[in-house]
Amino acid sequence: MRVVVVGAGYAGMSAANRLARKVPSAEITVINPRPDFVERVRLHQQIAGTGAAATPLASMLPAGVTSRVGTVDRIGDGAVVLDDGERIDFDHAILAVGSTALPMPGTVPVGTWEGAEQARGALAALPAGSTVTVVGGGPTGIETAAEVAGARPDVRVRLVGSSVAGSFSHGARQRVHASLRQLRVDVVDDDVTRVAEGSGRSDGVVRLRSGAAFPSDLTLWAIVAGIPDLAARSGLAVNAEGRAVVDEFLRSVTDERVFVVGDCAAVPGARLSCQSSAPQGAHAANNLARIVAGRRPEPYAVRYVGLGVSLGRKDAVVQFTRRDDTLRRAYIAGGTAGVVKEIASRGAKLGARTGIGG
Structure with a gap:
């Protein structure tokens, strides 16, 4: 066969x-x-330089399976x-x-390997005092903003989204926002309508539906759709x-x-x-x-068990759900949640490599 x-x-x-x-x-x-298996749940680490997201297919497949690029x-x-x-x-x-991802012109998509690599290079080249804007209030945007803020405290990070952490329960959502504030991430509750090029090679102006606008040296598109x-x-x-x-x-x-x-x-x-x-x-x-x-x-x-989001290397929020993915009130946060999130990420890769689970 x-x-x-x-x-x-x-x-x-x-x-x-x-x-x-x-x-x-x-x-x-x-x-x-590409010749690699990409852990999309680690692309935010790839961008910030805090981890690697790619593993060669040769080490993920048994000898009897052929891989073609x-x-x-x-x-x-x-x-x-x-x-x-x-x-x-x-x-x-x-x-x-x-x-x-279907990124808005003037932005770099972070939900793909190619976009994450482009974002990693652009972020590394930013001087202190620069502004990074992350567009998207879901887990991808939250994790990207938090990881960049933790890895580059010398830059200003904004997270723009109409409902940041909106897929979490009220208590869990409040905890996510508290962690973002602690990381000095500015959360802007609005939608981006346009990213206009600035006078330099990488800077631009982010315009919002409300009519507000602000400068951005690097704008990351964190909506996977x-x-x-x-x-x-x-x-x-x-x-x-x-x-x-x-x-x-x-x-x-x-x-x-x-x-x-x-x-x-x-x-x-x-x-x-x-x-x-x-x-x-x-x-x-x-x-x-x-x-x-x-x-x-x-x-x-x-069948679902929960929804997790990393908030840097030592913090996370894990929201428990019912099997049909409807939210429970219960959640865990902090270092314990960070360990649970890391175990889940490693388990996902192990399951993909072994075919066990699921």
Whole structure:
């Protein structure tokens, strides 16, 4: 059986490694634009120079799995076609291309590897007294602002968002704001409408919906919302957001040979996170193993336990949720939460590398 996995994030790696364990005879090929597995939950550390987010695929995959560096142009009719025209046939495919950022002109996206590397270089080049603006009030924006403020106390950091930490309960949200104040991060409750170029090479002016404006030497776009158009371009059914529509078994409703997992899959009740992607990848591999064995696949069920955000290297807030991702009142914060968040991040990588869990 020939299986092609498109994408080597949490979903793709979990699927490839789980399937290698479940079906040792399978010929598995992983195709990814770069030769590394990128921990998106550590990109804020990559930017600030406090940690590394990339690990070579060679150390993440077993010897029997082939990895290819390349970009897939389309998928369908039992084959994936790379942008150089090469065709790789499959019996089954697992589409796991994740999500991306659609940055406003004049900003640097921090939710992608390429953007994080660009931001890292730009931040390192900033002199003391500069201003860094982070756009986005979700976990990506909060973690980026906090990490930069902790690593570069000599620069001013602003976090702009209409609802900073709005996905947390009231108590947890207040705790996040308190930590940001302690880090001297200025929180601006507003939306950015434009980033105009300034007189220098990197400086600019951030304009807000309220009409206010302020200078910014480096503006980081911390909103992850875009979906690669590979599924749509390949003729697979997608929803209004561009996510591939799947059945209860995580198979494309257009082509049952193609499983779709992670951020690029329209799974009801799932949010963009490794807490969603890794279990979906593992479940797709389990279902493919069941199909190979002549058994019926099993429906996928969304299950959550919490929502965490790092606030520098020694602080965090972990919000507990119900299985359906609705919020509980309970949360933990401080050093203990920081340890829990780090354990969860390491566990996500371990699960992706081993295929265990999910």
